[in-house]
Amino acid sequence: MTSQKQNVQTDGSIPATRDKNSVKFRGGLKFISSLLLPFALGIFTVGVTFQQQSAVKQQPAGPRKTSGAAATLAQVEILNIFRQLDAHGNIRAIRFLYEAKQRTDTPENRSLDLSTAELSDIDFREASIDKRILNDLLLTDVFLSNATFIGIKMAHVNFALAQLNTANFSSAGFNNTSFASTPLSNTIFADATFKNVNFSSKNIRGVNFTRSTLVHVDFSFSMLYNVDFSSASLTNVNFSHAQLINAKFPSATLKGADFSNAQLTNLNFTSTNLILSDFFHANVSNTNFRQSSCVASKFNYASLSYCNFWYSNLKYAVFHEAYLNQANFSRANLYKSDFTSTNIMESELKDALSTEDAVISNGTIVHDENLINEGQTDYSISHINGWTLSNGNVTPVISNKSGSNCQVTLQSLYWSYCVPTCQFIR
Numbered sequence: 001m002t003s004q005k006q007n008v009q010t011d012g013s014i015p016a017t018r019d020k021n022s023v024k025f026r027g028g029l030k031f032i033s034s035l036l037l038p039f040a041l042g043i044f045t046v047g048v049t050f051q052q053q054s055a056v057k058q059q060p061a062g063p064r065k066t067s068g069a070a071a072t073l074a075q076v077e078i079l080n081i082f083r084q085l086d087a088h089g090n091i092r093a094i095r096f097l098y099e100a101k102q103r104t105d106t107p108e109n110r111s112l113d114l115s116t117a118e119l120s121d122i123d124f125r126e127a128s129i130d131k132r133i134l135n136d137l138l139l140t141d142v143f144l145s146n147a148t149f150i151g152i153k154m155a156h157v158n159f160a161l162a163q164l165n166t167a168n169f170s171s172a173g174f175n176n177t178s179f180a181s182t183p184l185s186n187t188i189f190a191d192a193t194f195k196n197v198n199f200s201s202k203n204i205r206g207v208n209f210t211r212s213t214l215v216h217v218d219f220s221f222s223m224l225y226n227v228d229f230s231s232a233s234l235t236n237v238n239f240s241h242a243q244l245i246n247a248k249f250p251s252a253t254l255k256g257a258d259f260s261n262a263q264l265t266n267l268n269f270t271s272t273n274l275i276l277s278d279f280f281h282a283n284v285s286n287t288n289f290r291q292s293s294c295v296a297s298k299f300n301y302a303s304l305s306y307c308n309f310w311y312s313n314l315k316y317a318v319f320h321e322a323y324l325n326q327a328n329f330s331r332a333n334l335y336k337s338d339f340t341s342t343n344i345m346e347s348e349l350k351d352a353l354s355t356e357d358a359v360i361s362n363g364t365i366v367h368d369e370n371l372i373n374e375g376q377t378d379y380s381i382s383h384i385n386g387w388t389l390s391n392g393n394v395t396p397v398i399s400n401k402s403g404s405n406c407q408v409t410l411q412s413l414y415w416s417y418c419v420p421t422c423q424f425i426r
């Protein structure tokens with residue numbers, strides 16, 4: 001790391017105290033090395049490829065194994081080259097090595113190994129094919145600062161144990177990529193797309209996933225501070241055993257998220273769609289679920305302290321044995337929700353918009369009052385305080401349970417509230 005810092009300094013801003021001859025000499029060296037670079041890399045690559053091929057030929061039956069010495073030599077040589085060049089030279093070197101690998105190696109083993117390199121200010125668009133594709137890259141344990149990956153599609157890239165500082169991955173695409181044990185700080189993944197990605201890391205700070213799309217992403221056992229998932233779409237994302245502090249999810253859509261055993265503090269789930277999420281045994285505190293949709297989500301054995309479910313849609317949500325300390329269910333839709341064996345009193349649910357067919361702590365099923373009096377013709381006014389029809393439709397339907405009673409359902413984008421004495425259509 002020390003040598004890297006020195007190099008960055010000599011390549012970038014040379015201290016004014018150095019004499020001019022030294023500057024000229026270094027400039028000359030840099031020029032010569034940039035001329036010789038492709039040549040040197042060419043010989044080096046041919047050499048390594050030859051050694052690899054002969055190593056493979058010598059052991060046709062056994063597992064494919066490159067000569068350890070050649071690989072080590074290659075790695076040392078690559079790291080040496082990186083140390084001697086500035087950012088532009090490094091970009092050219094990476095591109096050269098990458099293309100050579102893509103051309104000469106078998107499809108199963110095209111991975112270019114840049115592990116343990118220390119690289120600053122690299123724009124990987126310049127190092128990739130067509131500025132868009134970068135597959136099969138081993139970046140384990142690399143130190144990358146101010147790296148740019150904007151709009152690049154990546155598959156089989158391994159960032160495990162890498163250190164990334166202020167990297168920009170806006171609109172990038174990731175397939176089968178690992179960020180396992182990778183500390184991330186100030187990393188931008190806005191509008192990025194992820195599939196089969198592993199983010200299991202103890203140190204993720206200030207990372208921005210705004211408007212990104214994540215499918216089969218693993219955050220289990222990770223620690224996330226100040227992470228922004230606003231308007232993101234998360235499908236089968238695993239936060240099990242993770243610790244999240246100050247994470248933002250406003251207007252995000254999560255399908256089948258696993259928050260089991262997670263520690264969630266100060267989260268913003270305002271207007272978040274949390275359908276079928278699992279919060280089993282999670283410790284959730286000071287979290288805002290206002291206007292969220294948690295239809296059929298499970299909160300079994302969860303601890304929910306100071307959580308606000310104001311206007312949230314909790315149809316079919318299950319809270320078995322949950323600990324609900326100062327939770328706010330005011331104006332929530334608790335239709336068919338299940339509070340069996342919780343510490344919540346029926347009176348604490350009285351401000352809910354609906355508790356129709358909900359199961360309260362002692363296992364009793366409760367019902368709402370009728371919203372509209374029998375024979376009432378103006379459906380826009382309810383006789384129960386707090387119910388006014390501001391927008392949405394009131395639909396009178398003839399009940400098939402009893403010919404005389406009518407059913408009225410109020411429907412808007414997220415809600416569907418019903419007149420209790422009748423049958424419900426959802």
Ligand SMILES: *[C@@H]1O[C@H](CO)[C@@H](O)[C@H](O)[C@H]1NC(C)=O
Binds near residue numbers: 065066071108
């Ligand atoms: C691919 O090459 C690397 C070294 O570059 C080697 O360690 C690995 O075993 C090779 N894998 C296969 C499947 O040949």
Ligand SMILES: *[C@@H]1O[C@H](CO)[C@@H](O)[C@H](O)[C@H]1NC(C)=O
Binds near residue numbers: 122
């Ligand atoms: C980051 O790297 C880019 C090149 O990719 C460069 O133009 C920019 O000046 C660098 N920013 C900082 C703060 O060093």
Ligand SMILES: *[C@@H]1O[C@H](CO)[C@@H](O)[C@H](O)[C@H]1NC(C)=O
Binds near residue numbers: 150168188
């Ligand atoms: C990251 O890249 C995106 C897309 O080019 C750009 O809009 C954004 O400003 C960049 N962010 C930073 C911090 O450089």
Ligand SMILES: *[C@@H]1O[C@H](CO)[C@@H](O)[C@H](O)[C@H]1NC(C)=O
Binds near residue numbers: 173174175193195
């Ligand atoms: C992942 O790979 C699949 C199949 O090769 C492809 O259809 C998809 O676009 C890729 N996704 C990303 C994010 O690169």
Ligand SMILES: *[C@@H]1O[C@H](CO)[C@@H](O)[C@H](O)[C@H]1NC(C)=O
Binds near residue numbers: 155
């Ligand atoms: C990604 O990896 C999984 C197994 O880890 C594999 O089944 C799948 O085919 C891979 N996808 C691509 C696009 O290579």
Ligand SMILES: *[C@@H]1O[C@H](CO)[C@@H](O)[C@H](O)[C@H]1NC(C)=O
Binds near residue numbers: 200218
């Ligand atoms: C993600 O990486 C961690 C650490 O290497 C590993 O334990 C975990 O199994 C990986 N997750 C997946 C889904 O492969």
Ligand SMILES: *[C@@H]1O[C@H](CO)[C@@H](O)[C@H](O)[C@H]1NC(C)=O
Binds near residue numbers: 190208209210228
């Ligand atoms: C994340 O990036 C978006 C723009 O892409 C920005 O509006 C938002 O403020 C950023 N979030 C944080 C926490 O900085």
Ligand SMILES: *[C@@H]1O[C@H](CO)[C@@H](O)[C@H](O)[C@H]1NC(C)=O
Binds near residue numbers: 220238239240258
């Ligand atoms: C999430 O990850 C945990 C720990 O790795 C695992 O036990 C669990 O089955 C995963 N959840 C899902 C839904 O795959």
Ligand SMILES: *[C@@H]1O[C@H](CO)[C@@H](O)[C@H](O)[C@H]1NC(C)=O
Binds near residue numbers: 250270288
């Ligand atoms: C949650 O996010 C929403 C939308 O960004 C914002 O209006 C609200 O103030 C936030 N709530 C808290 C408690 O930070």
Ligand SMILES: *[C@@H]1O[C@H](CO)[C@@H](O)[C@H](O)[C@H]1NC(C)=O
Binds near residue numbers: 265283284285303
């Ligand atoms: C839940 O987290 C809070 C801090 O956020 C902590 O004080 C409390 O002990 C935790 N409860 C359990 C049961 O782990």
Ligand SMILES: *[C@@H]1O[C@H](CO)[C@@H](O)[C@H](O)[C@H]1NC(C)=O
Binds near residue numbers: 308328330
């Ligand atoms: C519940 O939250 C709403 C909205 O934040 C607030 O207006 C109301 O006073 C809260 N109710 C209680 C009982 O704290």
Ligand SMILES: *[C@@H]1O[C@H](CO)[C@@H](O)[C@H](O)[C@H]1NC(C)=O
Binds near residue numbers: 360363
């Ligand atoms: C359950 O609790 C409710 C309200 O607290 C009460 O009216 C009802 O009788 C209880 N049922 C049983 C079976 O204890």
